[in-house]
Amino acid sequence: MSANVLMIVIDSLRSDKLFGEEKTAKTPILDDLIKDGLFFPNNISSADGTVLSWAGMFTSLNPLKTGIKSERYSKIDSNILNYFSLIKKEGYHVFGCVPKFANAFGMMKEFENNDKTYDHFQSLSEGLGKKILSQLKSNSMKEPWFYFVHINDIHFPVIPPKSYDDQRFGESKYDRTVSSIDEWIGKILECVDLTKTLVVITSDHGANVSSVKI
DSSP: OOOEEEEEEETTOOGGGTSSTTOOSOOHHHHHHHHHSOOOTTOOOSOSSHHHHHHHHTTSSOGGGTTOOGGGTOOOOTTSOOHHHHHHHTTOEEEEEEEGGGGGGTSOTTOOOTTOEEOTTOOGGGTHHHHHHHHHHTTOSOSSEEEEEEEOTTSSSOOOOGGGOSGGGOSBHHHHHHHHHHHHHHHHHHTSOTTSEEEEEEOSOOOOOGGGBO
């Protein structure tokens, strides 16, 4: 049987916040994944906004060639195949957990679960985390499955959970929120059989973090 695929996109995540001398976030779970898995420190985004980044990521095309213009909220060209459609043709069942605005762009129509969206600024600690865990624990995803999760916790404005808003978890609010995401990544992975699941954690684009320092 083909491996299940859990793909987590952390909006606005910067690679220099996960490794190197500038890192101040506390990320033991992600550290272990970097150590034991494949890590690409120089991944380059095709755009500086979520919608255009999605268009590039899931079609392998220049985002502007997909029909999407984020400022006009255009839908992706229906004649263009995206990865969700292609992987479904390979026998996968496709599920998702994405912000509500994703419905407007036509890329998420392949998702089989009814509760695939959440309020745009809902964070992991405000119910999104429990929503993801509930989906993974429900055993409702027929194998092989592809589960796409988009996390907005470090999208501006960055507001770390109160329990993490302390210098112990990073020098900036951005770093502290990354630390809080790490804990949730651990909880999510506990719900996944890693012997038959490929886990992909990436970002859609980076962010200017100068405005979210202490």
